[in-house]
Structure formats: structure tokens, C-alpha cells
Amino acid sequence: AQSVTQLDSHVSVSEGTPVLLRCNYSSSYSPSLFWYVQHPNKGLQLLLKYTSAATLVKGINGFEAEFKKSETSFHLTKPSAHMSDAAEYFCVETGGSQGNLIFGKGTKLSVKP
Amino acid sequence: GAVVSQHPSRVICKSGTSVKIECRSLDFQATTMFWYRQFPKQSLMLMATSNEGSKATYEQGVEKDKFLINHASLTLSTLTVTSAHPEDSSFYICSASDRGPADTQYFGPGTRLTVL
Numbered sequence: 001a002q003s004v005t006q007l008d009s010h011v012s013v014s015e016g017t018p019v020l021l022r023c024n025y026s027s028s029y030s031p032s033l034f035w036y037v038q039h040p041n042k043g044l045q046l047l048l049k050y051t052s053a054a055t056l057v058k059g060i061n062g063f064e065a066e067f068k069k070s071e072t073s074f075h076l077t078k079p080s081a082h083m084s085d086a087a088e089y090f091c092v093e094t095g096g097s098q099g100n101l102i103f104g105k106g107t108k109l110s111v112k113p
Numbered sequence: 114g115a116v117v118s119q120h121p122s123r124v125i126c127k128s129g130t131s132v133k134i135e136c137r138s139l140d141f142q143a144t145t146m147f148w149y150r151q152f153p154k155q156s157l158m159l160m161a162t163s164n165e166g167s168k169a170t171y172e173q174g175v176e177k178d179k180f181l182i183n184h185a186s187l188t189l190s191t192l193t194v195t196s197a198h199p200e201d202s203s204f205y206i207c208s209a210s211d212r213g214p215a216d217t218q219y220f221g222p223g224t225r226l227t228v229l
Binding site for chain 2: 101
């Protein structure tokens with residue numbers, strides 16, 4: 001069965017330092033991959049998506065992710081964290097016959113002043 | 114960009130009553146909508162896939178008679194929690210796909226259900 005693994009349940013960084021949120025997928029074929037962000041008690045917002053075009057994907061709010069097939073990874077990065085980046089981040093893959101999403105367990109990002 | 118709304122955003126009800134949650138795609142037609150449930154501090158769990166004009170496809174372990182899903186038009190899907198109990202209290206989120214099942218999904222803001 002397909003699965004998405006987010007390697008860290010919680011990441012804490014200082015404001016202005018780089019952010020790295022790790023994600024590994026399991027599909028053997030070229031998947032569609034997404035990163036979503038969820039602020040407390042809010043719905044999800046799409047940060048970026050990979051659909052087999054460029055391997056380096058740029059998203060909103062300065063985030064980007066690189067698709068590495070050899071490592072089955074799709075890590076999310078940002079050069080400089082802002083306080084407003086504190087949220088839960090989900091790495092997601094499309095799967096199933098109807099294209100439903102397979103979610104990682106999420107990574108909570110804390111940003112210290 | 115594509116916008117999905119949910120109504121209500123928050124509902125509190127008594128045990129044994131039924132609650133209906135609406136999910137609307139505001140600026141696009143959604144042939145497929147998905148309903149997710151999120152328990153506190155956990156990831157989202159897909160409950161069912163809703164295709165316009167046909168019966169919903171439920172995930173294993175989700176009671177179709179308890180969670181009634183209707184997708185009567187290309188812009189509206191509803192989830193009705195029947196005879197709600199406290200264990201049904203959760204955050205329910207819908208998403209809509211604008212060009213087919215495997216395309217980008219846009220999420221609603223979620224509905225917080227509390228059953229007393």
C-alpha cells in the first residue's frame with residue numbers, strides 16, 4: 001500500500017533560519033506530490049505541488065520542494081523562517097483508483113523569536 | 114484561484130441529533146469531492162469520495178448509514194452525521210477537485226463538530 005512518511009513530527013527553528021521538513025513517498029511510479037499547510041483550527045492551504053514537470057517546485061510564501069526519485073523524497077524547504085510559518089505541514093501524495101490523497105502524519109513547525 | 118467553502122464552520126449539537134455539513138465549490142465545477150475527518154493532533158483520514166450524480170465511495174471502516182453523503186450538483190456536496198454521538202466530535206474537512214480525480218484538490222476551511 002502507498003504511504004507517505006514525514007520523518008519529523010515536530011521541528012523547531014529560530015526566526016530567520018532555514019526550514020527543512022522531510023518527506024518520503026512510496027510510489028514506484030511518478031507520483032503527484034503536494035505540500036499543504038494547516039494553521040490552528042483552519043483548513044488546509046496548498047503550498048506547492050509536483051506533477052512530473054520541473055523537479056524543483058516553487059510554492060507560496062517562499063517555500064520550495066525538490067523531487068528526488070532516487071531517494072523517493074520530496075522535502076520542503078524555506079531559506080528564512082518567519083513567525084507566521086508556525087503551523088502543521090502535511091506531505092501528500094495522490095493514490096487510489098479515484099485519485100484520493102494519501103496524507104503523511106504531519107510535521108508541526110514551531111518558530112522561535 | 115479555486116475556492117471551496119464549508120457551512121457551518123462550527124456546530125454544537127445534542128447526542129442523537131443529526132447534523133448536515135455543506136461543501137461548495139464557489140468558482141469551479143467539482144466532479145469529485147472528498148470528505149476527511151481529523152482528530153485532534155492527527156492527520157486527516159479520508160472518509161469517502163463523492164462523485165456528482167452517483168453514490169459515494171466509502172473507505173473501509175466508515176459507516177455509510179451514519180455518514181450520509183450527497184453530491185447532487187457540480188458545486189455542492191453534503192455530509193450528514195446521523196444520530197450523532199460524542200465520539201463523532203471532530204474536525205470535518207471537504208475538498209474538491211476541479212478537473213478530475215487526480216488533479217489538485219482544494220480544501221474547505223473545515224467544520225468543527227461538537228456533540229454533547
